[in-house]
Amino acid sequence: MPEPIAEVRMLLDAAGLPASDEEVAALAAHYPALREATDALYAPAAVRYADPALRFRADAQIVDWT
Amino acid sequence: MSELPLTLTEAAAALRAGTTTSRRLTERAIATADRADPVLGCYLHRFDELALATADAADAELAAGVDRGPLQGIPFGVKDILAMAEGPTTAQSDVLDPAWGAGRDAPVVARLKAAGAVITGKTSTMEFAIGMPDDSKEFPVPRNPWDPATWPGGSSSGTGAGVAAGLFYAGLGTDTGGSIRIPAAFCGITGLMPTFGRVPKSGCVPLGYSLDHIGPMARSAEDCAAVLAVLAGPHDSDPDCVDAPFTAPRCPDDLVGLRVGVVRDGHFPPDSDPALLDAFDDMATELADAGASLTPVTLPYRAEMLTANMLTLACEALAYHRTDAQRRWADYYPATRAMLARGALVSGADYVQAQRMRRVAQDALRRTLTDVDVLLCPTTSVAAPRLDAFLSGASSIMTLLGHIHTGYWDSVGNPVLALPMGFTSAGLPLSVQLAGRPFDEAGLLRVGQLLQRRTTWHLRQPAPVGASAGVAA
Numbered sequence: 001m002p003e004p005i006a007e008v009r010m011l012l013d014a015a016g017l018p019a020s021d022e023e024v025a026a027l028a029a030h031y032p033a034l035r036e037a038t039d040a041l042y043a044p045a046a047v048r049y050a051d052p053a054l055r056f057r058a059d060a061q062i063v064d065w066t
Numbered sequence: 067m068s069e070l071p072l073t074l075t076e077a078a079a080a081l082r083a084g085t086t087t088s089r090r091l092t093e094r095a096i097a098t099a100d101r102a103d104p105v106l107g108c109y110l111h112r113f114d115e116l117a118l119a120t121a122d123a124a125d126a127e128l129a130a131g132v133d134r135g136p137l138q139g140i141p142f143g144v145k146d147i148l149a150m151a152e153g154p155t156t157a158q159s160d161v162l163d164p165a166w167g168a169g170r171d172a173p174v175v176a177r178l179k180a181a182g183a184v185i186t187g188k189t190s191t192m193e194f195a196i197g198m199p200d201d202s203k204e205f206p207v208p209r210n211p212w213d214p215a216t217w218p219g220g221s222s223s224g225t226g227a228g229v230a231a232g233l234f235y236a237g238l239g240t241d242t243g244g245s246i247r248i249p250a251a252f253c254g255i256t257g258l259m260p261t262f263g264r265v266p267k268s269g270c271v272p273l274g275y276s277l278d279h280i281g282p283m284a285r286s287a288e289d290c291a292a293v294l295a296v297l298a299g300p301h302d303s304d305p306d307c308v309d310a311p312f313t314a315p316r317c318p319d320d321l322v323g324l325r326v327g328v329v330r331d332g333h334f335p336p337d338s339d340p341a342l343l344d345a346f347d348d349m350a351t352e353l354a355d356a357g358a359s360l361t362p363v364t365l366p367y368r369a370e371m372l373t374a375n376m377l378t379l380a381c382e383a384l385a386y387h388r389t390d391a392q393r394r395w396a397d398y399y400p401a402t403r404a405m406l407a408r409g410a411l412v413s414g415a416d417y418v419q420a421q422r423m424r425r426v427a428q429d430a431l432r433r434t435l436t437d438v439d440v441l442l443c444p445t446t447s448v449a450a451p452r453l454d455a456f457l458s459g460a461s462s463i464m465t466l467l468g469h470i471h472t473g474y475w476d477s478v479g480n481p482v483l484a485l486p487m488g489f490t491s492a493g494l495p496l497s498v499q500l501a502g503r504p505f506d507e508a509g510l511l512r513v514g515q516l517l518q519r520r521t522t523w524h525l526r527q528p529a530p531v532g533a534s535a536g537v538a539a
Contacts, residue, residue, distance in 0.1 A: 008411060011410050011411050012407055012410055012411075014410070015384070015388065015392075015409075015410035016388070016391075016392040017388075017391055017392065017395065017403075017406070017407055017410055018392070018395045019395070019403065019407055023400070023403065023404065023407065026404065027404065027407055027408070027411065030464065031411060034408065034411060034412070035411075037369070037373040038373060038377060038412055038416050038419075038420075040369070040370065040373065041370055041373060041374065041377075041416070041419045041420055041422075041423045042419055044367065044370065044423070044426065046426045046430070047419070047422050047423050047426045050422040050423070050425050050426045051422065051425060052418050052419075052421035052422045052424075052425060053276065053421045053422075053424045053425045053428070054276075054418070054421050055276075055305065055306065057305065060305055063302040063303045064303060065170075065172065065173055065266075065268035065269045065301065065303035065304075066170045066171065066176075066269075
């Protein structure tokens with residue numbers, strides 16, 4: 001089994017997603033490019049000490065929308 | 067059709083001048099849907115009786131001097147991932163729990179109702195706003211009124227096609243990777259993705275919590291401004307939504323003093339439509355002729371923001387869907403499954419890194435937008451693709467990605483206005499984006515209004531579609 005297929009299968013299994021062999025193969029075909037693009041997010045010098053664009057508020061409440 | 071107003075703004079003026087009524091506008095909208103929707107697949111649910119009752123109420127109020135503003139009495143479509151009390155919300159999926167949002171209005175829908183809009187129905191999308199055209203389940207496949215053999219774009223497909231075909235004057239779309247601007251582009255209409263946090267997104271089936279935008283799709287920038295003025299404003303249920311006042315701007319006389327950054331890098335791949343470059347240059351020339359100064363600009367961290375958009379969307383969507391996906395995998399469409407699965411292929415650290423990179427890109431773009439006031443770039447570099455390739459499985463969203471230039475803006479959260487800018491040799495619409503500083507929708511809309519005063523692309527209409535028009539899908 002080519003390595004990307006095995007890795008994709010392992011990751012999907014870990015998430016409990018019952019993808020077919022055909023779906024795994026399709027995802028594996030794009031997986032090296034996905035991994036390369038994702039790794040590139042760590043490369044720019046400007047991101048080394050950047051805070052993430054996440055939100056968290058200590059006083060937040062869940063408010064219904066109606 | 068030509069005897070009734072073409073734009074929302076014109077229709078609002080006609081209602082107040084007494085030259086038409088909301089009932090006439092609504093009956094025309096219903097008749098157009100009767101003819102065209104069996105081909106176009108814009109609606110998942112229609113509210114004909116409710117719409118006529120709302121129209122009559124609008125006419126009565128206007129006659130009594132009760133003026134709720136320009137949306138009063140205007141036929142309007144709502145994308146079916148937004149909750150509305152009168153009808154089910156399906157998100158074009160067999161998976162969504164019918165109890166979700168049942169009997170309730172999303173805040174934006176409540177605001178439309180309070181403004182007197184005549185909501186004619188819930189419009190089609192792609193499954194959970196991330197699928198692709200697929201005829202394997204019972205939902206309609208949305209088609210483009212400019213050529214029903216082509217895709218209207220997505221995921222706000224039904225809203226885009228419906229505005230273009232005259233089923234309603236305006237509608238709500240949502241945009242997480244381009245889902246307002248892509249159908250606006252392919253259908254030849256105007257679409258506004260507001261600043262992230264301008265419009266409350268509660269009551270919308272989430273796709274990407276940190277990327278979702280709700281915004282207007284209509285024929286003109288002036289129409290979009292009128293809708294945004296109703297939608298904008300904070301709501302306690304959406305912690306991202308801020309209190310930033312918005313008032314629909316007036317069209318300026320010229321653009322003297324406006325600094326426009328013209329973005330070309332990455333937006334004109336070799337297999338772009340042959341008409342794209344000239345159409346884009348013509349729009350840049352219009353801006354210059356109106357007094358604006360033009361400067362070449364490169365978008366900072368473009369590749370990283372495209373990755374961040376896809377990665378963030380996939381991870382946030384998987385978090386929402388994972389329990390259902392584990393149990394009901396086969397009930398999702400294949401394209402939806404493929405996108406959700408991508409969220410499992412990256413790590414938690416990767417997700418956080420994408421959010422760090424978004425912060426860096428936001429800051430770099432902020433600096434870019436101190437040198438220029440707005441940025442100009444194509445929305446897509448091709449026109450609407452044929453549907454048959456998607457329906458046969460020969461094409462997927464991956465084949466289009468290099469031609470779609472919207473996801474960058476969802477990652478950074480700035481407002482973007484997509485405007486028609488011409489046609490291909492096959493008669494399909496092309497579109498340009500104007501992007502601005504956060505919460506400067508008014509600035510974008512001023513520029514858009516002036517461009518649309520100088521051009522007529524937004525007023526072009528496709529030939530009538532449907533049985534009585536003699537046009538088959």
